[in-house]
Amino acid sequence: xxxxxxxxxxxxxxxxSATPSRWRTPAGRLSRGATLLLGLALVLLAMxxxxxxxxxxxxxxxxxxxxxxxxxxxxGGDVQTGPEHLVFLNIRLPRLLMxxxxxxxxxxxxxxxxxxxxxxLADPGLIGVSxxxxxxxxxxxxxxxxxxxxxxxxxxSWALVAMAFGGGLAVxxxxxxxxxxxxxxxxxxxxxxxxxxxxxxxxxxxFLSFVSTDEQLRNLQMWLLGSLGASRWSAVAxxxxxxxxxxxxxxxxxxxxxxxxxxxAQANLLGVAVEKTKRxxxxxxxxxxxxVTATTGIIGFIGLVAPxxxxxxxxPDHRVVLPGSALLGAALxxxxxxxxxxxxxxxxxxxxxxxxxxxVPLFLAMLRQFRSKV
Amino acid sequence: xxxxxxxxxxxxxxxxxxxxxxPRLATVDxxxxxxxxxxxxxxxxxxxxxxxxxxxxxxxxxxxxVLLDGQALSAHAVEGLxxxxxxxxxxxxxxxxxxxxxxxxxxRYPHRHQPGAGEAQIPAQAMELTGVDHLAQRSINTLSGGxxxxxxxxxxxxxxxxxxxxxxxxxxxxxxxTAALDLAHQHHAMRLLRQWAGQQGAxxxxxxxxxxxxxxxxxxxxxxxxxxxxHHGAVLDVLQPALVRQVWGMQCDxxxxxxxxxxxxxxxxxxxxx
Amino acid sequence: MSTARISRxxxxxxxxxxxxxxxxxxxxxxxSAAAAPGAKRLVSLSGALTEVVYLLNAxxxxxxxxxxxxxxxxxxxxxxxxxxxxxxxEGLLSLKPDAVIATxxxxxxxxxxxxxxxxxxxxxxxxxxxxxxVQEKVKVVGRETGRMAEADQLLAQLEAQWSSVQAQVAKAQxxxxxxxxxxxxxxxxxxxxGTAANALIQYAGCVNAIDQFDGYxxxxxxxxxxxxxxxxxxxxxxxEALGGEAAFWKRPELALTPAFAKKALVTLEASHLLGFGPxxxxxxxxxxxxxxxxxx
Numbered sequence: 001x002x003x004x005x006x007x008x009x010x011x012x013x014x015x016x017s018a019t020p021s022r023w024r025t026p027a028g029r030l031s032r033g034a035t036l037l038l039g040l041a042l043v044l045l046a047m048x049x050x051x052x053x054x055x056x057x058x059x060x061x062x063x064x065x066x067x068x069x070x071x072x073x074x075x076g077g078d079v080q081t082g083p084e085h086l087v088f089l090n091i092r093l094p095r096l097l098m099x100x101x102x103x104x105x106x107x108x109x110x111x112x113x114x115x116x117x118x119x120x121l122a123d124p125g126l127i128g129v130s131x132x133x134x135x136x137x138x139x140x141x142x143x144x145x146x147x148x149x150x151x152x153x154x155x156x157s158w159a160l161v162a163m164a165f166g167g168g169l170a171v172x173x174x175x176x177x178x179x180x181x182x183x184x185x186x187x188x189x190x191x192x193x194x195x196x197x198x199x200x201x202x203x204x205x206x207f208l209s210f211v212s213t214d215e216q217l218r219n220l221q222m223w224l225l226g227s228l229g230a231s232r233w234s235a236v237a238x239x240x241x242x243x244x245x246x247x248x249x250x251x252x253x254x255x256x257x258x259x260x261x262x263x264x265a266q267a268n269l270l271g272v273a274v275e276k277t278k279r280x281x282x283x284x285x286x287x288x289x290x291x292v293t294a295t296t297g298i299i300g301f302i303g304l305v306a307p308x309x310x311x312x313x314x315x316p317d318h319r320v321v322l323p324g325s326a327l328l329g330a331a332l333x334x335x336x337x338x339x340x341x342x343x344x345x346x347x348x349x350x351x352x353x354x355x356x357x358x359x360v361p362l363f364l365a366m367l368r369q370f371r372s373k374v
Numbered sequence: 375x376x377x378x379x380x381x382x383x384x385x386x387x388x389x390x391x392x393x394x395x396x397p398r399l400a401t402v403d404x405x406x407x408x409x410x411x412x413x414x415x416x417x418x419x420x421x422x423x424x425x426x427x428x429x430x431x432x433x434x435x436x437x438x439x440v441l442l443d444g445q446a447l448s449a450h451a452v453e454g455l456x457x458x459x460x461x462x463x464x465x466x467x468x469x470x471x472x473x474x475x476x477x478x479x480x481x482r483y484p485h486r487h488q489p490g491a492g493e494a495q496i497p498a499q500a501m502e503l504t505g506v507d508h509l510a511q512r513s514i515n516t517l518s519g520g521x522x523x524x525x526x527x528x529x530x531x532x533x534x535x536x537x538x539x540x541x542x543x544x545x546x547x548x549x550x551x552t553a554a555l556d557l558a559h560q561h562h563a564m565r566l567l568r569q570w571a572g573q574q575g576a577x578x579x580x581x582x583x584x585x586x587x588x589x590x591x592x593x594x595x596x597x598x599x600x601x602x603x604x605h606h607g608a609v610l611d612v613l614q615p616a617l618v619r620q621v622w623g624m625q626c627d628x629x630x631x632x633x634x635x636x637x638x639x640x641x642x643x644x645x646x647x648x
Numbered sequence: 649m650s651t652a653r654i655s656r657x658x659x660x661x662x663x664x665x666x667x668x669x670x671x672x673x674x675x676x677x678x679x680s681a682a683a684a685p686g687a688k689r690l691v692s693l694s695g696a697l698t699e700v701v702y703l704l705n706a707x708x709x710x711x712x713x714x715x716x717x718x719x720x721x722x723x724x725x726x727x728x729x730x731x732x733x734x735x736x737x738e739g740l741l742s743l744k745p746d747a748v749i750a751t752x753x754x755x756x757x758x759x760x761x762x763x764x765x766x767x768x769x770x771x772x773x774x775x776x777x778x779x780x781x782v783q784e785k786v787k788v789v790g791r792e793t794g795r796m797a798e799a800d801q802l803l804a805q806l807e808a809q810w811s812s813v814q815a816q817v818a819k820a821q822x823x824x825x826x827x828x829x830x831x832x833x834x835x836x837x838x839x840x841x842g843t844a845a846n847a848l849i850q851y852a853g854c855v856n857a858i859d860q861f862d863g864y865x866x867x868x869x870x871x872x873x874x875x876x877x878x879x880x881x882x883x884x885x886x887x888e889a890l891g892g893e894a895a896f897w898k899r900p901e902l903a904l905t906p907a908f909a910k911k912a913l914v915t916l917e918a919s920h921l922l923g924f925g926p927x928x929x930x931x932x933x934x935x936x937x938x939x940x941x942x943x944x
Contacts, residue, residue: 261468
């Protein structure tokens, strides 16, 4: 039972088989291990850069000492604290860690959405979680004072975060339910529902802008532009928890999503639990993006770009695209935030603006280099 | 042929073929045995693809049911079924730039928890069998239609490469596997299917258009003849020129090729309505 | 530098405290509560407060201001910490201030908390759009710059100005109907109740032609016509942005108003008009006199 290669005289395709090594796959892509190592290195580099930069001047040589003091202070002991300690440990470090979690969550959710919709243009916003969070934030900011006075009473400063998170999840649930037909999720239907609900949320935001006072309007606008400025340790812990749970749940979705690339019918015939996979992907993405957006506002572009980039380097296997997008997203957000904090110091640019400014040129540069593979 | 093949069969019991709320195209009552290559034939619109989608479990029957080994298809566990039955669709668009090798490796998904002996070589072997091994590292979306079809065929074969531990028969269902292939590859693929039925004992069911390919390679045929009714049986018994004229409206002259196979030469009949 | 000795028990207490969670345990320095002597380094986050700082001759203490602190001109050369509602904690701290003065607009609240924890005194003046607000602003600046005596003097001066202006306003024979227009792109927004502009209009002895809603809302041409303002108020920056007075009057919504006939427009520089700072008496007076001129 031989093949037809020699018989039919088919010529091997030139350049198709690069010598596989630990770093490269036979197809000439970067291997999974190499890609994840690269991603990790980028995250660490970004963190080092972020730790060393900021409006407040701290000599980089001091940083390890300050970090060690911070760790020591957690379980008692004499700690000499100076203003650098406060700035680094209470302001800069939580912000750095928030950036890692936020970027990881957004990158991961973007990769999940692209796998779910079988389309590289998909973005977590399609399922409505970002616009739902924005709408809930708008309601809290504009109507909260008058109609929801119990909110700050019970939740204090967490009112806005809790509402935004709840809003994101609620709107995603609506979009998901609208996409159900006889117990199955129709992705095409969900896409249309998402578009419609996003438009509705946008209209809601427009109306809120209309009835808002000047102050509320500006507060809402600034929230929408996205920022890591409100990163207190408790918020950092919560977002890390949400993103860690999402990442753990997403690992199991990698191979099913690979099979779904053949189409849902074929994936079903391969034994993939397609409905369960779709539901899980939506839930995980909503959890990650909801938690991040509730705390930081809208940071765009990461969920769209990071997976693309990983695919350009390492191919479309979700076992590398999912973790790779998380790592790359983290590196992007931390880097963008480092720039946002220093480029107009002592003021600060909104992060959402910067992620686009940084992301787009890098993405285009990548495209140019890998033009042939697209 | 091993002894247990006689037990495994794919049965259509009073199966009403047609789209939901659409007209009844045919009612099929047949038992398709494993270990034989059954070709499904019929003119356009007779319901071949609809029947295939019911055999695969993608579409609910208008009436009746499909049974595999005596058990309704819906009663079989999805994962267990995937380990012994593979389907090659008519066309399959692959999102993203997976390489041909990665696509064939996806065929091994049902076996991820119970890898077979020599698991790592199976995709390569399957690709060699269908003649696409030299395309392994190419992105599947850059391949020609025929190369893609052969890659998906390799994937379907890889999925059922090894017999299951309980010795149950394997099944391979294909919807127009030869549609995109060129002449030589058509015959090669059909030969392959016949060998899988005969030597591997798998039940092979394929929708094909070309009567001569069916005559040469299939063991049985299932003809969906529209008004002419449903006919099932050994290919030489069923596919007589009289039936061909009745179902396809074409006159044909039986001839023997130089290697002894019966083939039909078709005569354009201007008297019959087109 | 301060030494924070933390017992194990204290260290574990952070679990409760960090629901607010703004600091690692033991690394928060409580801001000194008692009234300290004046700050050596001051950040002002409001145009009006900045003006008072300059009037008290304390500008050498000023190390940073916000984007609305544009008067006097010297203030434009100080370090700008950005938009008052979206401050950067590290940015503010990098200026090493002892005290920050702001209105209740300043935010986000987490950033203010972080600054307080770093030992910076934060004083917020509530925006009430009345004379008491101006008085409080003067007092707060006096306290924070350690120039209480000069502040009292300034306050006395301003009170005198204010009384004389109020007397002048009280004597007026009539109250002109006016409308404050915020003219960006699209349909113009007008100031309803509860805005700084509305308060100013009341003080200047005029009547706000719009009293049906709060805040800034767009107005259609018909609504404009039925409001029937005799005089329109705008800021000089607003008129410039439109390309001059002539371009402003070309806007269709204004064509049906009584003000259109005479092109009755009063413009003042934005921070002068709406800042509710030490120039409030002169703003009220200017508005009062010019509005009366148009309706005379």
